Amino acid sequence: MTGQEHFLNIHLEFSDWLALLLHYMMLSLLSVGGAISTLPDMHRYLVERQHWLTDAQFNASVAIAQAAPGPNVLFIALMGWNIGMNCGSAWLGLLGVLVTMTGILLPSTTLTYLAASWGHRNRDLLVVRSFKLGMAPVVIGLLVSTGWIMAAAHQNLRSDWPLWLITAISALVVWHTRLHLLWLLGAGALAGIMGWI
DSSP states (O other), rough: OOGGGGSSOOOOOOOHHHHHHHHHHHHHHHHHHOOOOHHHHHHHHIIISSSOOOOHHHHHHHHHHHHSSTTTTHHHHHHHHHHHHHOOHHHHHHHHHHHHHHHHHHHHHHHHHHHHHOOOOOTSEEEEEHHHHHHHHHHHHHHHHHHHHHHHOOOHHHHHHHHHHHHHHHHHHHHHHHOHHOOOOOOOHHHTTHHHH
């Protein structure tokens, strides 16, 4: 999204920015498998309920951040940036980045630090070992729901079958080989440039 024509025209009051911060702080405490595991609720809140982002902006924020080198949580910054730019200003884009990143990082890092310190001191307790084993299915379920939300943008099988095909092929390649994911990202980019998908 390079031009202003791709942005919405919204207005956020102080209470809206505060609600955004509090929502991301709540999501921070739910992001057991990482921030990406709360993607379905972010979509519900930002796109469906508040209408602060379009589906295209939401999906582009995730896709660009996942393709870029660096931390997985960068998609949160891009969502905040797009919210601010939808308000009409790069300064508000920076405010959006600050609000969303502070909201997603502050509670979880504080809690993680405190819990990790306690867990390390008490790592031999049955309750600590049981908690670690019990969280695995929860994380897997959250990641599956994230994939479902991302795939829902392509429901028209008649026109979107190449996207589904490349997804299936990529999944099989990842599952059965040790090929680095950057090769698959490059192949997907090449397919997009060539107009195949």
